[in-house]
Amino acid sequence: MDVERLMRDLTIDQLQNIQESLSKQTEEKREELRKMVGRRYRDVLDASKTVKRLTEVAGELAVKMETIRTVTKTATWTPPPKLPVKTETIIRYGLLQKLVPLLNDKTDGLSDVFALVLAENLHRGVSIEAADFASAGVVLASPLKSIGQLLIQHRLSLLDRLQHTLGDDTDWQSVSGLLVAIALLKQYSLEELLEVYLRARKAHIAKTLENCSTLLSVIEEMKKTVECVDDVFGRGAAICSALAVVTEPGWCPDQIMTVVQFQVSDYSKQLRAEIARVNGSYSKSKAQLSEEFVEKQATAWIEALCGSLETRLRSMASFFEKTADIVDFVVAVDDIFGTPWPCVASNSAVYNQLFGSSLLDRFKALTKIEVSALERQLREKAVHASMTNQPSLFQRRGTRFDALIASGVSQELHDAIEGVFEVLSGIIASTSKYVSIGKEADKDSLQTTLAEAALDLTKRLTEEAEREAPEGDVRNFWLTRFRLFLALVQHEPAVLCQCMGRNTEAIIGCNKLLHTAAEKSLCNFMDAFIAETVAQSKISLMPEYVASPVKFLDLAQEVEKHKLAETDATTIEIPTQLSRFYFAFLYSICAKTNTYAVAHLFTRNVTTHVSKVLGQILAKSLIEAATKAATDVPMILAQVLFDAKTLFFMFMDPGLLEAVKIVEEKLDPINRAVLVEPLTKNAKLYVQRTTMLFGQLQVEPITASGQPADLPDSYTSLIDITPFITNIPRLPLIPGMSVIEQQTSPEDAKRKKKAAARQAPKNEGTLPHASSDAVIGSLLGAKQNISSLYDKFSTNWFKN
Template sequence: MAGLDVDSMFRQFSVPKIREIEKQVKGDIETKKEDLRQMVGRRYRDIIEAADNIRDMKQMADHIMTSIRDVQNGFDKLQLLQQQLVTAQQRAHLKGHGKVDSELVRDTQLKLLLDVPELIWECLDADSPDTLLPAIWCLLLAENVRHGLMVQLPEDAGDKRSLLDRQTRQLRKLRIAVTEQCDRIFRAVDLETSQSALLDELCAMALLENASISDVLGKFLCLRKDYIVTLFKESDCSSREQMSRCAATIQNTILAVFNVFVPPSGGRESALLHSLRNAVQGEWQPVVFAAFVEEQSRTFKNALPNDVRHFHPDYKAALTDMTSAQLQKACSHWLQESLSVGRNEIVRLVDFCESIDSISALKKSVIETLNTQEPWSVASTAAVGAEFSVYDALIKASLLNRLKTLINETVTGIFDMVGTAIDKEIKLETSPNAQFWLELPSDTVNICSPKDSTIGASNLTLRARAVSPSVYSLCHRVDSQLNALSQALQRYLEVEKETADGDLRAAVSQACSSAVERFGGTITAGAWQARPNNDLPIEGLMRRGRLCLGLCELCPGLKNCLQLENKVKTEPANRRSRDDERGETWITARSALTDAAIACYLIWADHAVNVVSADVSLQDMILSAKRAEEWILSAQEWEVIDIEEETESGRKVASSILVPLQLSRYAHRFLNELTRVVSIEGAHRLPKVVRQRLAGSAWSAFDVAYQRLLSDTSGIGQRQAVQLLFDVKSLNQLLMPEEGSKSMAKLVERLESLIDPFDLDVLNAHMRRNVVKMVQRSAAIFGGVLPTEAMSAAGRASGSKPSGGAEQPQLLPVTASIARFNLLPVAAPTLTGGHPNAGGQPLNSSISADNAELKKRHEPSIAPIKSASTASTKSFYDKISTSWFGNT
């Protein structure tokens, strides 16, 4: 648009459009004018500010030049005054030594200036704290002589001035060397440094830097802190040496401050102030300088000025001690910083300790290094305002934290090892039948009370307790490792009386409790995952359960570790209460292990019943009882009882009835096979709740089979119904002795409906008697799967003569206290730990619920245990396998 001329615009645009374009162009013109005005204004302001700055700079330069001239005039006046002072001193010296001229005095001082560096290097080469103060005194003397010669020498003495310049450069190097030597010596202050040597060092520092006592203390503490920092960077020292030297450095520094900077009682001066006053105002001279002067000629001695012969360092700081508040503030600040640096490094070094014994050795080394004599309490109180222990403030917390970490790692590693090793041991372990029921020539009888530990018992005693070699080996390893842990902890506490021993004992107890709870939870979770409806193996459940119980019975070290929190060392052992010996921690841990064992046992019990039921084909055998040929093959022995009945006419009619004497073949076979399977796994040590679970699961299996059989009663005769009724009542008495079952009542009601009421009335009394006999005979034979109440009920029934003059059954006695386990199952002691059915729910209801859930799932993947059934039908005892009484 800008390139169009006027004619083109009038041809292309209308008049209103052209007016708009004109208005826009005028607006742009005004905008550019405004921008230009603002730019010019800014530039004008910049020029004004630059002019003001130039004027200020000129005024400042004039002021600086005036000040420089004033300083130059002051230097000229001082030089003139010094020349007048030196001239007066020379006149006084020449007045006393009339034959000595000024040239000889200058030459003598120049010779002294040339010889003093050799004296200084001699002191430095000695590398001793006692030679540091003489070296600094000689250095200050040489600098004072050099300053005087700079004024005294005339301008035309070119050779002497060049020699003076060379010595000036050498004195500068000497000051640097002396300063480095001073810093190095301060860093190495320890108990072997005497108080006089430390005083000389600090006094030398004050004279060298013309510092006050507070400045000397700050420099000394700063150097000691730097030494602590560099101490941990030395690679040629072990961790133990580094920590010991750090603790000793902090303690030695506090002792040095107390001996040097703290004024004694009675208003006297501190040792450092007294030493400084003696060096500045007294007649003290270094021995090395006095010996040097004595070796010179008489002319040299007479030519030395008095201010050189009796030199006193020019100390301009105030000769006063620090107040107690200032001293404690400086020391407390340094102590906090040093402890912070030391703790950070010690935490890193302590992490390299992999055992409690190494920490005990470290603690012993540090305590032996520290000085625990009587002056420490007074020194720490005076220096920092309160008594403290270097070990407690610096190292104790780090050691305790590392100890707790090691304790947790050790205990966790022990139980992780058990969890890993149990699976390997199960794979390598032989059959339980060969472990528990085979006697070896090396077996010895070992009679021990139930309270005694099984560790160290004979093989026979271990097998009597159903302890397999793998379980015993693992428990023994756990016990030995926990005992080693307790002994290592005791050795740590014996190094020195530890105020935190209760925390360490509680840490061991809590670590064991947490590990046991976690281990029990892992076992329980694994047990529920290994239920028969899953694909996981289930053979090791009994081993895992025995391992949990073995940790309670075979590991006294575990009990001791769990009770460390409740033990009081000052209380005699015979005065501890039983509640202290059985601490809550131990009870909780034992309950966790017992719960895990019970969970394994219960799941295994259900699995065993299911496997045996499938192996003997229980349901098929019961259902086949309807067929006549099966009935003949499974015919049992019946008791023939002669009875007389009186007719309505008064005539007596003699008849006989048949009453069942023994269980059916399928029931015998099922119970016998289940007993064999359970006995192989050590039935004599099964807890009460597991035996109840076995009996309940077995009854549930029978109940399901009977319910299926009675769903169709066609084909079941009266005699078959009588036998089935006898089986149901006998099995119920054997497997569920304490309480009746609703399912049993329904079965009895349905079976009784199949029997003639008059015959049933006659049979009831005789059937009850035979059921009692059957329970008495089976209590010992099938004791491995029967609950304790069934065996107790059988024993009570056998003690009283039954009605009807029946003969007493011949049963072998079963005792719970034996010196050498017999071949009959012994009732296991009742466990006090909790179990899944301990919440008040009836056992048979929980068993039925579990079995109902199991029936909905697929069959277990474990191969059923093979059994050899007997086919004899002559008598009850002919049907029992003789393998129970043998060694195989």
């Protein structure tokens, strides 16, 4: 540190701070030095005490050594008395006394067995010379007997421990050592050792299974067993190598040599001789077993194990509660069986011996259970879905056409069906997965089971609908069933077909069941619906109205003034419209079927049924009306005859022909001959013109591409071609009409005026003079010419 530079560059305050910092550091260093000197001083004092004590001990040792040397020089040696016992026997007894404590040290199986066999050999050798000890005054009978009992008990407990440990172990090194120990202990051959190991493993696996072990762990234990057998007895031949090492003269565990660690050389020599005797004690063949024999024994062991565990394995298979769980288990099992099992001819054979058909049977049972659960779920969701409140097919303010509503299924029901069939698709996927990885010979029967379960599901849904029909709200019940079957047919046919697999007959049968059930449900709905409409309609009053001319005035409609061909002045009145009660009845049915959004879903079978029911109802009404119709009023008879013919052309019921026959019998023959042809023609025209209204109720509706060209003027001049019914919504405005009128050329306007002038006198000549028709027309609010119809509307209406 340059003091002069610091004095020159720094201020006084800075120099003072530096001085204080240096003073503080000096004090700290001084304190550290003081503490270090104190600790070292204490160490020096302790070391000096130790040195002093060593000096004293060395002095004492030197004095004693000098004493020994003095005594040795003055003493005389006398040889010990000669005993009648061999020196080897004495050494054996000494070694036996050293080995007995080692028996309680549990190290490894081979070391314990080697020590036991060595102790037994020593005990046997000493016991033979026990009489010589007795003659010398040394009594060893009692100690040798105690040692003998100890060795017997130790042999039994050691053998039991080895077998227990052998059953738990699958490491080939450990197993080889344990088997060599058992071979020395029991003098077993390699064949017997293989049997011992397989028996121990079988007991261990059975015990493991009793302790709620999983099936996968059992299979893994079996695979580890055969792998260990292959390493120890098969291609690995580890047992042969281990026996060769152990039977090599001079080999012994390290702990045995500790017995003579501080003994004289005679003891070491005797111990090595005894060890060599143990090495050579194994007299069986050490040649490797043939692969065929090992494979045969392993296969027999697997068969015996599977046979003893069959009941337990089946009970464990019953614990699976879902098909997906079985598939996951089979996938895990497939991973275990994916690699070849040594000492086994075929993995599939092991799989079949282990499980048999237990997994397959359980999978079939779960398939039926899950499909039945789906049926219950489907019923519950179908009931809770808002199916009866089906939105209108053509919504007034709808942004676009809803294809789902057009299909006749509500969104709630569609979602319910979709959710249920997602679960069914999962069952199909599980079945396909099991079939692809399963090892059973008849695993393809799962597809048949699934097909039968799906077909039974369809049968129960369709057959139980008849038994579950309530007595109250029949209409909504059948509507709900119809939409359920319709949803199954329209939205999930592929899933049901996948359930059937390649069974074409089952697919056709399922499809036929659903279609038939849907049609039958819709027919039942229409029956209930038509019955309600009949009860609400006035067709039952028709006989009363046609029996009274005064009441019939309320039903009178506009008629056609038809000229007879023979004369120009004679005209007859031909009805052109269906009676109001019948029209309202049919119109109500069509309107309500469209409200429920089912009319466009009619099949030919449903239409035939509905047409038949309507024909029977209308025929019954018309027969009664024809019977009670007033005979003296031709207009009433003509109207009833027109109704009967029109409805016959619509529904083709024989009862309507009977009504026609009754009316024709009441007509005058001349009137009948005049009326038949024009009335029949008007009836056909009416059916054609109302096809858009009532065609959905007819099997073969009469249609026409356009208005016939040969219609008489008396028909074309009619204003109303349908009965006048109140509270009918008006048509929307037509804003383009004014534009069309403005674009009409002056020549076209003049031509139209001339045509109207020519037509006016002709029409005036055909108008009735104070007839009842005029009164009926005024009651119905119907005018007799086009100009009066135009007056109904404001001239500004077409311009809006």
